[in-house]
Amino acid sequence: MTRSLFKHRSSQTKCDHTKCRLRVGDEVIVLAGADLGKTGKVLSIDLVKQKVLVEGVNQKIKHQKATEKMAEAGIKTINLPIALSNVSYYLAKEKKPSRIGYRWSDGDSSQKDGDSQSGSKGKKVRYTKANNQDINDSKQLTT
Numbered sequence: 001m002t003r004s005l006f007k008h009r010s011s012q013t014k015c016d017h018t019k020c021r022l023r024v025g026d027e028v029i030v031l032a033g034a035d036l037g038k039t040g041k042v043l044s045i046d047l048v049k050q051k052v053l054v055e056g057v058n059q060k061i062k063h064q065k066a067t068e069k070m071a072e073a074g075i076k077t078i079n080l081p082i083a084l085s086n087v088s089y090y091l092a093k094e095k096k097p098s099r100i101g102y103r104w105s106d107g108d109s110s111q112k113d114g115d116s117q118s119g120s121k122g123k124k125v126r127y128t129k130a131n132n133q134d135i136n137d138s139k140q141l142t143t
Helices: 002-010
Strands: 027-030 039-046 051-054 059-064 074-079 087-091 096-098 100-105 123-128
Touching: 027 051
Parallel strands: none
Antiparallel strands: 027 039, 027 087, 039 051, 059 074, 087 096, 100 123
């Protein structure tokens, strides 16, 4: 009977996280690993595997063989994903990492979560916890 319980647990996904405060196009810094301290833009995020692909980080060399689709053979540099927990939002002006939070904003950036006295909450925006400023989400990476 206990074996069936363990089988059931092992068939579940690794983690059930479906939320991520980072977005494609954000500037991030690597907090751990071989590329510690490097910065780059987020190219893609995989929430199921909890991986993020960052431009210029975790680069590996691939020896490409010539095929029908690809006429030329050669050595290429590719980016591989790294763990989502190993990166943090990067403040370029202050040159330090920061955590990200959410708050409801109706134009006043000094209000925090639950501080609005009026009934309307306004728009949900991201802000950096290091300097308490809103993150401009209009600069998204277009592909």
